Amino acid sequence: SDLVQERIPAWDQAVEVVAAMGFGHADLVIAVPACWIDVTSLDDLDAVAAAFRRKHGFRLRIATKYHRLVREFLREAGVADYQLVDSQGATEGTVAHGTAEAIADITSTGETLRANHLRILEDGLIHRSEATLFRARGAEWGGAEKAALADLVALIGTA
Structure with a gap:
């Protein structure tokens, strides 16, 4: 669901959920260096981002491949003075390599983040x-398509 919401503008108008499959669970999260002991919330991140810009002359960088979801989330939370940097793999390593100060990425267990x-x-x-x-919401759903969907849902056991 993360990829659908990231890649399809107005996704909820373009597609509708037929069934959650019950596997592939992962959370898209914002993570910061563990040594930032005073940064525990988005309000703290906003304050650090403002201080970071004053001190370094550029915005705090957050590495992610989920630009749309992260930007919307941070805007709603009131976080400013950051920039998203693209990461298409090994996002967790961007902080250690100095190409980002924080990340927004998918995690299942959190083990890679902790590592x-x-x-x-x-x-x-x-x-x-x-x-x-x-x-797709705009697709034609005649009798044959509805029957095929019902067969698929019955086959995968998500009804």
């Missing part, structure tokens, strides 16, 4: 994702 000395913000959950069957 890279990162910590999820207390209110840093952006999206709970799982494998999901969608159908």
Whole structure:
């Protein structure tokens, strides 16, 4: 579901959920270096981002491949003075390599985050994702298509 929401503008108008599949669970989260002991919330991140810009002359960088979801989430939370930097793999390593100060990425267990000395913000959950069957809202759904969908749903046991 994270990829559908990220890649399809106005996704909820373009597609509808047919069934959550019950597997592939992962959370899209904001994580910061574990050594930032005073940064536990989005409000703290906003304050650090403003101080970071004053001190360094550029915005705090957050590495992610989920630009749309992260930007919307941070805007709603009132976080400013950051910039998103693209990461298409090994996002957790961007902080250690100095190409970002924080990350927004998918995690299932948090083990990779901990191995890279990162910590999820207390209110840093952006999206709970799982494998999901969608159908296009604008598609023609005649009898044959509805029957095929019913067969598929029965086959995978998500009814």
